[in-house]
Structures are given as structure tokens and as C-alpha cells.
Amino acid sequence: MGSKVNKIFKNTVYLYGNTAFSMFVSLLSTRLILNALGKDDFGIFCIVGGAIALLGFINGGMAGATQRFINYAEGAGLKENKIKIFNASISIHLGISLISFVVLEIAFFLFFNGILNIPTDRIYAAKWIYQFSVLSTILTIQTTPYNALINAHEDLKYYSIVGFIFTFIKLIIAILIVYISTDKLILYGILTTISSLLNIIIVQTFCRFHYDECIFSPRKYFDKNIAKEMLSYASYAFLTTITSASSVYGGNIVVNNFFGTSINAAQGVASQISGQLMVFPNNLLMAINPIIGKSAGNKDYNSMIKYALTSSKLSFFILLFFAIPFILETNWIMSIWLKNIPEWAIIFCQLEVIRRLLDQLLVGLRNAINADGHIKYYSKIQSFLYILPLPITFILFSYGFQPVWLYISWILCLNIFASYNVIQQAHRYCHLNRKIFFTSLVSRCIIVAMIMATVGSFPHFFIGPSLWRSFLVGMLTSISFIISVWYLALTDIEKQIAVHIIQLIKSKIPFKNSTQS
Structure with a gap:
């Protein structure tokens, strides 16, 4: 127990060491880019370049599938299978890259022939952004097996180092966008693609020098049975992630079709804010998830559920610590951060943060279900619920409802309705005690959130907007x-x-140690 806590602590420290700098630079970069591009061009990048985010969700799901097999093999004592798993993963992702390229190029003709609502004078730039997004997506997919290796080895010190490098690159890109006088939207697409290329080069180089199983030789190590098993698992994981991503990106397209690119800019701001806040719980989950996977490999369901519930609770509280004051003070924070706040951006940000908070209550259980591997029925139900907001919002917008209903439908379908399926599957396959889940996790989290919101509301409602408030x-x-x-x-x-x-x-504080000695 102590060694696992030490491992989680060290990995979390590595990840959080870079978080403050990363958040500051990312928020500054968003401010610079939004001001340099303007509201409409920023909205165009968010909707057209959304292919990056769409495939980013898919990439994350595939990384989870690969990591699950590597963790499971190590937990079950099958370390010799890791080379075969890595080779199967590389081969699968080469196929995914090819399929993604074909699908995205077909979608290109559909998007720019009646689906997207883009000003006529910016269609040329939007097409370039789309092609750069496709290239970035292909590069991102190829990093998946390598990222899975790093996570499986819990070598998260690497993430803090490389994260610092790429955070600095984001700042450089933002500064270049401001000061180079050319079509800034196209330039932004070029620079983000170069950043993706640098990422895959660094990740591959690191893995090849540090991990023995990082050998790609399909003639020698490709195992059809392992590849078949991975594809079977990945197909259901892929179904869940593609419908989840389609719900988000499809919702953006529906909003674009009814309300235009300015509302997409507001969505882009909300996505940036929630993405920065999610850095904190995601860092913790990255440190705990390998232990959940190895517990599944050992068939130690008690430990698996214990770590799953603990990870859900801690990730919820970490996000809650920042979420409540942000939700209360969104107006003032946004007025300081952005010169021109896009319409609907404030309420979008608040609802997106609430959606992320609710999601944390189940994140540990979802990781346990994926680690166990019984995901066929679970994935089918989740996929249906993930895609449900699209027809709902389309109908609502057709009858004149406001764009905020996209986020309300997401909360209802993706958080509230989907939670029942997650809890049932975790009870069935992972031995979850539902009473303990509600009494020790959900009820306690809600109580803390209500106390924080109540206490924070007093200065919010009785003092005018200011730094002091x-x-x-x-x-x-x-x-x-x-x-x-x-x-x-x-x-x-x-x-x-x-x-x-x-x-x-305390043991890591130099002054404390020197005083005791």
C-alpha cells in the first residue's frame, strides 16, 4: 500500500510541477490568439480545426485500449507479451491513420458544400486549416502506442519535461501570430502542425531509448491472436469514443449551422477554460490509472474498486476546489482575461465546468470497467446516450431555442442518463457496492460542493465585482x-x-531536512 501511494505521489508531483506554468501560458496564449485572429477567425478555427479535437478523443480512447493490454499483461505476469502488444498496436494505428485520412478527406467535400456556415471571404483559409488539421490528426494518432507505453510504465516525469517544452512552443506560436503580418489563420494552422510533428519525433525517440519492448518488427513479433483480441476490445472502445467525440463536434456543427461562427468562438473559449481546469484531475488520474489496470490483471477486484472510487473522489475534489470560485466569479475573470468576450461565452464556461464536475464522479468506475475488459454491452449503451444530444438539439434549435440548450442536453444525456449504465456495469463486472458508492462518494461530494457554494455566495452577492471580492x-x-x-x-x-x-x-523540503540534521 505504502509503495503504491509513494508511486502515485511522485508521479503526481511530476505532473503538477508543470501545471501552473502550463495554465498561465495556455490562458495567455488563448488571449493573444483570440485577439490576433478576431472572433470570427477564432470561431472558424474551432469549428473547422475541430477535426483535431475529434480525433484527439479517439486517440485518447485508443491509447487507453493499448495501455489496458500492457498494464494487464504486466499485472498478470506476462511481460513477454508486451513486445507483441506494442507491435500489434503500431500496426492497428497505421490502419486507423489510413482510414481516418480517407474519412476526413471525404468529409472535406461535405463540410464545405452546405454543412458549415463560414463567411465567403474566409472559405479559402478555412480549407487550408482543415487540411492542416488532417495532417496534425494523422501525426497525433501515430503517437498513441508510444504514449500508452509511457503511461503503462508510470514514467510521468517525462510528461512534465515535455509538457514544459510544448507549453513554451504554444507561447511562441501565439506571439508569432500576433506579430507576423500575413493570413494569421493559415499561419496558425501551419504552426500547430509543426508542433504535432515535433511531438511525435520526441515521443518516439524517448520510447526507443528507454523501453525494451519498443521494437517495431511485425515479421518477428506480430501475433494475430493478440491483434484480434486488441481489435475486438478496441472496436467497442472506439465506438464509445467516436460517439462521444461526435456528440461534441457534431454539436458544434449544429450550433454553427443555426447561429454562425461567433457562437463557435464562445464554445472555443469554454473548451479552453475547462481544458485548463481539467489538467488538475487528469494529472491525478494519469498517476492512478496504471494501478487500476494492474489490479485488474491480478484479478484483485477489491483493490481495483478501492482505487477507482478514491480516484473519482479525489479528482472531483481537485476540480471542485477551482470550479466553485470560478463559477461564482466567471464574469469578473472573463472581463480581466479577454478584451472582447464572445456572446454566450460566460454561461457556456459555467455549464461546461459543471458538466466536467459531474463527469468526475464516474471517471474511476469507467476506468475500472475498461480495465476489466467487459465493455461490449456497456459501450453500446454509452454510445447511444452520447449521440442522443445531436437530434435533440437540432429539434430544439429548429423551434427557436437558445444555444445554451446544447450544454443542457449534454449534461442530461452524457452525465445524468449515462451514469445509470456506468454504475450498473461496474456493479455487474467490477463488484461495485452501489450503496457504498452513493454514501461514501456521491453524497459526500455533493455536501462539500453545497457548503463551498453557500460560503462563496456571501461575498459574491453582497460585494460589487472587484479583485477584492x-x-x-x-x-x-x-x-x-x-x-x-x-x-x-x-x-x-x-x-x-x-x-x-x-x-x-515534508520529507522533500530541503530546509526541513537540513534543520533536523
């Missing part, structure tokens, strides 16, 4: 968060883990 909201919500989490939310075992982590932090 935002400071008070942040301070009061932080104090109420610490007290309520410790006394109302954490179990005795989780408190022991927290104390152990605090002791680890």
Missing part, C-alpha cells in the same frame, strides 16, 4: 473546502493516505 470568494471557498473535505468527505483510510502524502511532502 474574487479574493474573498477564493479564500472562503478554500477554507470551507479544507474543513468540509477533512471532516465530512474523507474516510479513515483516505485520511491515512493524505497524512502519508503530507509526510512525503
